[in-house]
Amino acid sequence: MKLQSLFLSAAMVLGLNVHVQAAEPVSVDSLLNLVKQGQARDDKEFKQRLARFNLSKAEQEKMVADAQNERSRLEQLSAQKEKEFQQNETAVAEAQERLNNRLGSLKELFGVLQQVAGDTKAVFEGSVISSELPGREQFLTDLIKTAGSSSKLPSIEELERLWFEMQREMTYSGRVSTYNAQVVLPSGDTTEEQVIRVGGFNVVADGKYLNWDLEAGRLVELDKQPGSRYTDPAAELASASGTDLTGFWIDPSRGQLLKIMGQSPELGDRVDQGGVVGYIIIVLGAIGIALALWRMVVLYSEGAKIRAQMDNETANENNALGRVMAVFNANKNADTETLELHLGEAIAAEIPRLTRAIGWIKIISVVAPLLGLLGTVTGMIDVFETMSLFGTGDPKLMAGGISQALVTTVLGLVAAIPCVFLHTLTNNRSRELMMILEERATGILARQSEKQTKPQATAA
Known part of the structure; x- marks a missing residue:
């Protein structure tokens, strides 16, 4: 029994798959056959693993060779692209030089055009006329970018559009217009009201003075209106017909004087x-x-x-x-x-x-x-x-x-x-x-x- 236990322990150490039934005793010969069978099975599995390893090694070597070939190809392509980039850079510099030579005084003209467009945009943004003509600043923004770009020049249509916008600003500044616009009340609510614009100076609605908010891009009713000496003519202007003449107070500072007067105690x-x-x-x-x-x-x-x-x-x-x-x-x-x-x-x-x-x-x-x-x-x-x-x-x-x-x-x-x-x-x-x-x-x-x-x- 001791010898049988020893062989069983050895079989377990060698990784043999031995099924021992407690009810049936195992002889020494049977155990020897089992050991031979396990050794034969292990040799077979070892050979299979060795074959798979050799096959994988060949594949890895092939992949390495392919990667090296790809790297060589990309290096050649990079050198070719770099050479093309240098050639293109030289061609662009030569073309830019030819463009500058051909532009001559026109380049200074476009610089002046950019400055004029910027000044005009600042005037439009702070003008109460923008409440009647919204969105005209975007054209000036695009024109400034175009005039400052070296790859694209302003077109004749854009130059004529700038001339038209400047002339329209001057024309509208001499009119008294009535139109509907969004008005922000002192409570913070926004409502659409019929407003009257007097040139580029003041805007009134329902006998109350409005101010043009540059950041919000809307008309804002003054928190505190000036005295009745100034609001009564505004109400008379709202009720006047097209042929009636009526007196009206204008603010040449475009709202600053009205704010100061509103802050003055009555x-x-x-x-x-x-x-x-x-x-x-x-x-x-x-x-x-x-x-x-x-x-x-x-x-x-x-x-x-x-x-x-x-x-x-x-x-x-x-x-x-x-x-x-x-x-x-x-x-x-x-x-x-x-x-x-x-x-x-x-x-x-x-x-x-x-x-x-x-x-x-x-x-x-x-x-x-x-x-x-x-x-x-x-x-x-x-x-x-x-x-x-x-x-x-x-x-x-x-x-x-x-x-x-x-x-x-x-x-x-x-x-x-x-x-x-x-x-x-x-x-x-x-x-x-x-x-x-x-x-x-x-x-x-x-x-x-x-x-x-x-x-x-x-x-x-």
């Missing part, structure tokens, strides 16, 4: 800059003007009644002079001194009625500029605080703060000047009426004194 913006102090000044000014107008109406009405009373000897108590005469009529028999006291009392009673609220107008005319100065001082304090935080590197920031600070001073002066003027008028009018009362009272006393003096002289 009257409402200026008032808002004044803040709380500015609104207080405006309220006080309105009160002062209202009081002055009211007193002017009252005093002129009172003056008319007094003039009517001066022509009538019958006392009418609907006016100051009539009430003074009524006091005289009630005290006719009193002596001159007593009558003078009664008349003085009556005139003193009329003075508050004639001078009512005039003092408040004077107070407002004094307080309004003081409030304006107060607002200016507080605004300047804010400006200096801003300068301490951010420095003085931005003059625009300081100028804007100082401008806002001075608004209250302007409002104070605007409120004070009419109040001073109206106070003077009302005060002078009331003084005139009081002088009339005093004059009439003096006349009454003089006549009364004469009446009392005559009887005494007669008795003597």
Whole structure:
């Protein structure tokens, strides 16, 4: 059994395919035959592999030979192509030299043509006429490339087209045209509207000014329109017929002035800059003007009644002079001194009625500029605080703060000047009426004194 196990182990080491059935014992002769059979099979497989290897080696050698032959062929072709390239390069240089000699001054002409086309393209891109004639810049771009190329020359048709485009730009710049175009609203939406172009200066739509956006290639409505002084003529232009003449503001800077004017604050913006102090000044000014107008109406009405009373000897108590005469009529028999006291009392009673609220107008005319100065001082304090935080590197920031600070001073002066003027008028009018009362009272006393003096002289 040990010998059988040894042979089995040897068969497994040699790679023999031995099938041993546990139920049937294997003899030594059988095992020897099996070993011979395995050796014969291995020799056969080895010979087959050796044949395949020899065949593959022949194929590899053939492939190597083919590759070497191909490399030789390609090297010869490369040398031939290189020689042809050098010949072609020499021929191109000679042809270019002949072309330059034949062009002569035309070469400089094409250089000028390229420059003119570039300048014209820049003009077209920034012109509002491009909103009516879109896409004309592409022709100029192609013409610039052609004029700068040494292999292709501009044709007569292209030169005539450049002349035509330049002439059309000049022609359209003298027209007022109406057409439909894409308009970008301040909200960002794009809509198609009927626009009116005035030469090469401005474009308006629905009474609003539009600006030509170079990057977007579209008309853009201004975020903030200028004042009604400028937008009203634009609306009139939109409603005018072909034969009507109407005034219109043009912007020779092609939109820059309109942007600056749109950024300039209007009257409402200026008032808002004044803040709380500015609104207080405006309220006080309105009160002062209202009081002055009211007193002017009252005093002129009172003056008319007094003039009517001066022509009538019958006392009418609907006016100051009539009430003074009524006091005289009630005290006719009193002596001159007593009558003078009664008349003085009556005139003193009329003075508050004639001078009512005039003092408040004077107070407002004094307080309004003081409030304006107060607002200016507080605004300047804010400006200096801003300068301490951010420095003085931005003059625009300081100028804007100082401008806002001075608004209250302007409002104070605007409120004070009419109040001073109206106070003077009302005060002078009331003084005139009081002088009339005093004059009439003096006349009454003089006549009364004469009446009392005559009887005494007669008795003597």
